[in-house]
Amino acid sequence: MKILVVEDDQPLLKTLISILKEEFYEVEFAIDGDNGLFLAERNIYDLLIFDIMLPHKSGLLIVKELRSKEIHTPILLLTAKDSVQDRVNGLDVGADDYLVKPFAVEELLARVRALLRRNRPVDEDELRYGPISLRSSEHEGFVDGKPLKLTIKEYELLEYLLYNREQILTREQIFDRVWGLDSEAAISMVDVYVHFLRKKLSQCAEYVRTIRGVGYVFRRE
Structure with a gap:
């Protein structure tokens, strides 16, 4: 499974990459919105993980542009914002799930697994x-x-x-x-x-x- 992570907080980015690779996911990354959008449009991923507050282009704008181009890859948004309206905004533009920082590793991995299952056939064989x-x-x-x-x-x-x-x-x-x-x-x-x-x-x-x-x-x- 191939995952794209777009996060400008480099210590957190390194942690996310390490966690996902330990679970045997293939990981690519970007540290700003423009490069994140470029990779998400150019490559095929099984899951996209975006921070909302990114340099150049926000995670919400990336999601909106991808969905407008009929790219339906599952998207998990990460953010420090935890109001109900923030969550609603993220889901309304086309994200599939929303995780508030700081988060437990177990919860992150559980959400990743759940989103990846959505793209698998009912009979995985x-x-x-x-x-x-x-x-x-x-x-x-x-x-x-x-x-x-x-x-x-x-x-x-x-x-x-x-x-x-x-x-x-x-x-x-x-x-x-x-x-x-x-x-x-x-x-x-x-x-x-x-x-x-x-x-x-x-x-x-x-x-x-x-x-x-x-x-x-x-x-x-």
């Missing part, structure tokens, strides 16, 4: 989209119940596309998640494996749509 399904226990994909016989990278690519279906993904985003930025493979491997995946998807190959000059989107219509 199986992910479905139309006739396509993935079973994590078998590390295999199926079309109308017939196995696709996917390689490891093909499975990881299809899983990433399915979890982010109907969102445009750049080649860089796909490469970062499936191969990793420290991989010695070339970014052209994204196109190669999309080709492999389309061949195995057969009648559903058109679901993997090319966005010329950008990347791909997984969409039925």
